[in-house]
Amino acid sequence: MTQKVARYLAETSPATPCLVMDVDRVEQNFQRLQAALPNARIYYAVKANPAAPILERLTGLGSFFDAASWQEVQMCIAAGAAAEHVSYGNTIKKERDIAAAYAAGVRMFAFDSEPELRKIARAAPGSRVYCRIFVENEGAEWPLSKKFGCEADMAKRLMVLAGELGLDAYGISFHVGSQQTSSAPYRSAIAKVAMVFTDLAAAGVKLRMVNLGGGYPVRYKSEVPEIEEIGAAVMGAFAQHFGNDLPEIVIEPGRFLVADAGTVCTEVVLVSRKGEADPVRWVYLDIGRFGGLAETEGEAIRYTLRTPHDGTADGPVTIAGPTCDSVDTLYEKSNYRLPMALTDGDRIEILSTGAYVTTYASQKFNGFTPLEEHYI
Numbered sequence: 351m352t353q354k355v356a357r358y359l360a361e362t363s364p365a366t367p368c369l370v371m372d373v374d375r376v377e378q379n380f381q382r383l384q385a386a387l388p389n390a391r392i393y394y395a396v397k398a399n400p401a402a403p404i405l406e407r408l409t410g411l412g413s414f415f416d417a418a419s420w421q422e423v424q425m426c427i428a429a430g431a432a433a434e435h436v437s438y439g440n441t442i443k444k445e446r447d448i449a450a451a452y453a454a455g456v457r458m459f460a461f462d463s464e465p466e467l468r469k470i471a472r473a474a475p476g477s478r479v480y481c482r483i484f485v486e487n488e489g490a491e492w493p494l495s496k497k498f499g500c501e502a503d504m505a506k507r508l509m510v511l512a513g514e515l516g517l518d519a520y521g522i523s524f525h526v527g528s529q530q531t532s533s534a535p536y537r538s539a540i541a542k543v544a545m546v547f548t549d550l551a552a553a554g555v556k557l558r559m560v561n562l563g564g565g566y567p568v569r570y571k572s573e574v575p576e577i578e579e580i581g582a583a584v585m586g587a588f589a590q591h592f593g594n595d596l597p598e599i600v601i602e603p604g605r606f607l608v609a610d611a612g613t614v615c616t617e618v619v620l621v622s623r624k625g626e627a628d629p630v631r632w633v634y635l636d637i638g639r640f641g642g643l644a645e646t647e648g649e650a651i652r653y654t655l656r657t658p659h660d661g662t663a664d665g666p667v668t669i670a671g672p673t674c675d676s677v678d679t680l681y682e683k684s685n686y687r688l689p690m691a692l693t694d695g696d697r698i699e700i701l702s703t704g705a706y707v708t709t710y711a712s713q714k715f716n717g718f719t720p721l722e723e724h725y726i
């Protein structure tokens with residue numbers, strides 16, 4: 351938690367559940383990532399946290415944006431971003447949304463299939479397009495399935511077709527999975543993209559851009575590689591596979607820019623046991639999976655919790671949200687421990703919750719209102 355967030359929570363004691371975001375930290379993360387990958391152009395993955403104060407700060411820093419929907423495109427433009435600095439990066443778009451983005455000035459679009467490419471050719475003629483390919487997601491704590499991307503051979507054929515359809519065959523993208531704790535998938539993906547570049551050059555299509563997607567990890571409960579280490583590995587792979595003929599490099603960080611800028615503040619609703627001799631207490635919070643902590647699905651993302659009793663005797667707990675759905679259990683198998691003194695009414699802080707929380711909150715499940723957001 352940043353000092354600014356700690357001070358704000360101590361001084362204002364806002365109603366829970368809420369998220370407090372230190373927008374200065376987002377700026378620091380942007381600068382640090384840019385320094386770690388100086389050759390890369392940063393397209394912030396808006397879906398991680400689309401709040402206007404964040405988009406406005408990043409616009410001021412010269413960031414570009416990766417939007418997943420026409421609505422996100424509009425949020426970027428409303429925050430002051432130039433439309434030509436917005437990439438419409440979802441490979442699944444309605445044709446009328448492509449047309450709306452094109453009319454607003456967006457000229458960069460992703461695809462991973464022929465029907466999508468043909469939609470772009472009709473609705474956004476002449477635009478720059480890039481094809482997303484499958485890559486290894488090994489090492490990602492939030493991996494992506496085969497939902498996105500296509501095989502490299504198909505990408506080659508489609509990039510040739512892109513040119514024939516009057517589009518600008520711009521480059522190749524991939525995504526190594528979110529919260530990627532290893533640099534190896536980036537390196538093997540860059541090698542794979544280099545082969546696509548070589549084969550297409552032989553076919554007369556000169557690609558210019560490689561989009562590394564997101565995945566850059568954040569420290570939750572366990573250590574992750576530093577971004578400088580990942581940056582060095584990525585640049586090493588580009589030197590190895592592209593030599594002096596470096597392409598334009600695009601990165602789409604989401605989590606890395608915003609996660610550790612945010613803290614969720616929640617109140618303990620109940621601490622109980624399921625049997626007289628049961629050693630495990632159930633701790634029910636006023637936020638759960640439906641309140642925005644969706645990435646606790648499968649206990650994939652394990653957040654660090656701070657309580658007013660830290661440092662005193664603790665014991666094993668299962669941690670759950672307040673709704674009447676058993677899916678709303680956050681951690682049962684991850685060996686969480688919390689102080690024995692913990693009791694209802696205590697406030698708990700959940701650290702590094704600035705990414706993928708606010709937008710995942712359900713609107714009114716069980717009548718609970720979504721968490722409040724404070725940008726400071």
Ligand SMILES: *Cc1c(COP(=O)(O)O)cnc(C)c1O
Pocket residue numbers: 395397398416439525527528529563564565566602603604605606
């Ligand atoms: C979600 C997403 C990102 C951001 O991923 P992070 O792991 O949060 O950095 C980047 N690019 C695409 C295409 C995405 O879908």
